[in-house]
Amino acid sequence: MFLPEIYYSEYSIYSDINRRLEIKNTEDISEKLLDKYIEEVEDELGIEYDIVQIAAIKTAFLTIFQF
Secondary structure, three states, X not given: OOOHHHXXXXXXXXXXXXXXXXXXXXXXXXXXXXXXHHHHHHHHHOOOOOHHHHHHHHHHHHHHOOO
């Protein structure tokens, strides 16, 4: 079971990254571009992901957007 604050925070992060990815052609997303978006989200939310979290985000998006 998750605390509502954590769930909504994580969902907000997901929504923000997803929105940013939709702006550009997602078929050709590079790891460098994904790093940039993750860094922007961290700056905007005042948080810092650890290495495991960053790897999970990258894996999820790079897997989802592979064609």
